[in-house]
Amino acid sequence: MNKRTGVMAGAAAAAIAAAAILLPNANASTDQPAAPKTLSAHSATQLAASLKADLGDKGAGWYLDSAKGHLVMNVLSEEAAKSVTAKGAVAKVVHNSMTALKAGAKTLSDSASVPGTAWSIDPKTNKIVVLADRTVTGAKMATLNKATGGMGEGMVTVKRSQGEFKRYDGGDAGSAAGGAAGADGGQAAGGAGDAAGAGGAGDASGGAGDAGAGGAGDAAGGAGEAAGGAGDAGAGGAGDGGQAAGPVGGSAIFGGNARCSLGFNVTVKGAPAFLTAGHCGNDSKTWTADQGGSQPLGTVADSKFPKTDFALVTYDDAAAKPQSAVDLGNGSTQEITKAAEAAVGMKVQRSGSTTGLHDGTVTGLDATVNYGNGDIVNGLIQTDVCAEPGDSGGAMFSDDSAVGLTSGGSGDCTAGGETFFQPVTDALKATGAEIGAGGGGAGGGDAAAGGAGDAAAGGAGAGDAAAGGAGAGDAAAGGAGAGDAAAGGAGDAAAGGAGAGDAGAGSAGAGDAGAGAQDPGAAGSGDSLN
Numbered sequence: 305m306n307k308r309t310g311v312m313a314g315a316a317a318a319a320i321a322a323a324a325i326l327l328p329n330a331n332a333s334t335d336q337p338a339a340p341k342t343l344s345a346h347s348a349t350q351l352a353a354s355l356k357a358d359l360g361d362k363g364a365g366w367y368l369d370s371a372k373g374h375l376v377m378n379v380l381s382e383e384a385a386k387s388v389t390a391k392g393a394v395a396k397v398v399h400n401s402m403t404a405l406k407a408g409a410k411t412l413s414d415s416a417s418v419p420g421t422a423w424s425i426d427p428k429t430n431k432i433v434v435l436a437d438r439t440v441t442g443a444k445m446a447t448l449n450k451a452t453g454g455m456g457e458g459m460v461t462v463k464r465s466q467g468e469f470k471r472y473d474g475g476d477a478g479s480a481a482g483g484a485a486g487a488d489g490g491q492a493a494g495g496a497g498d499a500a501g502a503g504g505a506g507d508a509s510g511g512a513g514d515a516g517a518g519g520a521g522d523a524a525g526g527a528g529e530a531a532g533g534a535g536d537a538g539a540g541g542a543g544d545g546g547q548a549a550g551p552v553g554g555s556a557i558f559g560g561n562a563r564c565s566l567g568f569n570v571t572v573k574g575a576p577a578f579l580t581a582g583h584c585g586n587d588s589k590t591w592t593a594d595q596g597g598s599q600p601l602g603t604v605a606d607s608k609f610p611k612t613d614f615a616l617v618t619y620d621d622a623a624a625k626p627q628s629a630v631d632l633g634n635g636s637t638q639e640i641t642k643a644a645e646a647a648v649g650m651k652v653q654r655s656g657s658t659t660g661l662h663d664g665t666v667t668g669l670d671a672t673v674n675y676g677n678g679d680i681v682n683g684l685i686q687t688d689v690c691a692e693p694g695d696s697g698g699a700m701f702s703d704d705s706a707v708g709l710t711s712g713g714s715g716d717c718t719a720g721g722e723t724f725f726q727p728v729t730d731a732l733k734a735t736g737a738e739i740g741a742g743g744g745g746a747g748g749g750d751a752a753a754g755g756a757g758d759a760a761a762g763g764a765g766a767g768d769a770a771a772g773g774a775g776a777g778d779a780a781a782g783g784a785g786a787g788d789a790a791a792g793g794a795g796d797a798a799a800g801g802a803g804a805g806d807a808g809a810g811s812a813g814a815g816d817a818g819a820g821a822q823d824p825g826a827a828g829s830g831d832s833l834n
Contacts, residue, residue, distance in 0.1 A: 343375055343392075348647070349645055349647055351393060355391060363380075364400060367647060369649060377394070379395050400430045417674055419676035420439040421469075424667075433463060434460060435722065436463070437468045438468055448462070470675055471711065471712040472693045472711075473583065473693060552627050553566055553631060553640065553699030554661070556657035557593065560587060561587075562584065562587040568628070569629070572618065572735065578601075578619070579735075580615050581709055581711055582607050582615045585606075585616075602617040603618055605735075606734075608734070610679045610680055610681050612683065613709070616731075640705070642705050646666050646727060649666065652664060654687075654701075654710060655698055656694065656698030658691075662689055662690050668686035684724040686724055687723050690721055691721075696710050697709055708728055712724055
């Protein structure tokens, strides 16, 4: 080999060696799937809708991996998985198609509609999950096992619930937890005999650090304990930490002998209205902000239950501008600007007039629950959030998005349990209502209805503690006389907007006037809870 040939051979060998090094790296960068995108719940839902449309019958549901912020799409083939990962989602190849899962749910409806059962499609396990409450025994359990056994373990899972499925109504209002306000920080106006909240005569209650609910004739909190300093809270704008100027999501509403919770304020062709549970709408055609009925709110325009579970109530005052917000139970509110579809894995919160604010996760979609007596509701959202009687109709939300209306479930907020919700999006479509019912609050967290340093909600005078808007450690219930916060006892001024010496909702004294619209307090003895 001459010198020139040797140089050429060495150069060729070097080029081949370089190509051998570069080629695997080039192939790896081309074939390696893109890393999953970290998404908000809203962004994940939008991406899921787009992918669902693209996949067609090759998709099999989806869910949120909240810990990582990833969207997980179930698919039926590796080819479909590639298109999912290319758009930033996690692909999971599963066996059961959505068509098969829905057919299985239909089979349960036809052959195993047993009172005390519920089922939903769980995309995490790619199965139908059936829950049987403690009443499902003997022949009922045999019927359920026969239906599910024919579907195979790969399609369905049966679990037991420790409680009993029921709408959140029935029982004695006097045994309730004093309303959300009392349960979550001493904002109270309890009825005589209430076990919690700012109870009636002689009841000791109030949140930790609160001045408490005195006995008959006692004022809860000394003069000058005004609710918050300038800008702390009044009827501020929703989401600004302000107390709502009127009833909002989670507020107690009263109809006949029933107490429910308001879901979301809405508008229908520009007119103010609110959504609540359909079984509440069936209980009464008219609803008020106080147990005594002296502060009317609205009239039922549409109510659907069973099959679905929502009601639309139009405000009697056509000029009302209720806040599109939810009560957070601590003197502040969360602004609600839109509605959102639920997703398994979504983190949610629920506000209700019995148990206040609680949080949890969506665990199933398209759920069916059989409450018994022919009350079967379909298309519900299943969660692990707790609820109790009186919370019916209350708001389930995620950040500033309305998601569901409390229907019913099993368990309570001591032991936990399952709660089912009517999707808000379905209720809006059916009624033509829109989320975002107008203003009603001062911006920037300023006090809205009193002077600087006053708690504003409920229209109390300067220095008064108004409708539970007290700062931490202050007595919370009601717009009592100048400088005093009152909590319910006989003859005392109680919740929401009472003037000096006026009596409030649920106080034990005869002839008491009702509470302000925004803080109705606990129901009195003898009322049923919804």
